[in-house]
Amino acid sequence: GAGVSQTPSNKVTEKGKYVELRCDPISGHTALYWYRQSLGQGPEFLIYFQGTGAADDSGLPNDRFFAVRPEGSVSTLKIQRTERGDSAVYLCASSLQGATEAFFGQGTRLTVV
Amino acid sequence: SQQGEEDPQALSIQEGENATMNCSYKTSINNLQWYRQNSGRGLVHLILIRSNEREKHSGRLRVTLDTSKKSSSLLITASRAADTASYFCAPKSGANNLFFGTGTRLTVIP
Incomplete structure (x- = not known):
């Protein structure tokens, strides 16, 4: 596709359940970023991939959060x-290489009830 | 911290006026990028200024960079209601990550 695609766009889940959020980056982009954003706040960094490996996962809040990018393209964020505190918009971005502009998807709004 | 900090947190101006937002950062950078976000969804890249540049223009946007003061400013001239959004700066070091602050929320009143 032409841009970064995130699915689903909205997800409502019950407390205690497992969720997967998917990100399809722009083809050829080696860098992929995950952020989460709460209302009125800036995007909070979660994890950054360079190719298949996590170059920086220091933003993952705890061991309930995990992300993979097995073939260096599509990435899945797993919670x-x-x-209820996980409720936020989860944003994914990709870039050609680490130093150039990043392109964002429209995010997945996760609501935990 | 590698993130930038935007100032002011909120800015409200009349349509047609200029809007100036500032960004301060703490680390050495290769470039600094500005992004816009509408309605809390995806961010859109506006402009990138490299560390060896002092000023850059793109349409109604003018960005300055002062590496000695570790600061940058974004000027939007002749603002429009459609410029209403949150604006974020992202100082970038080599292949490192992209970090964002809390942003400046700009409201342009028609």
């Missing part, structure tokens, strides 16, 4: 045992 186990969801909590």
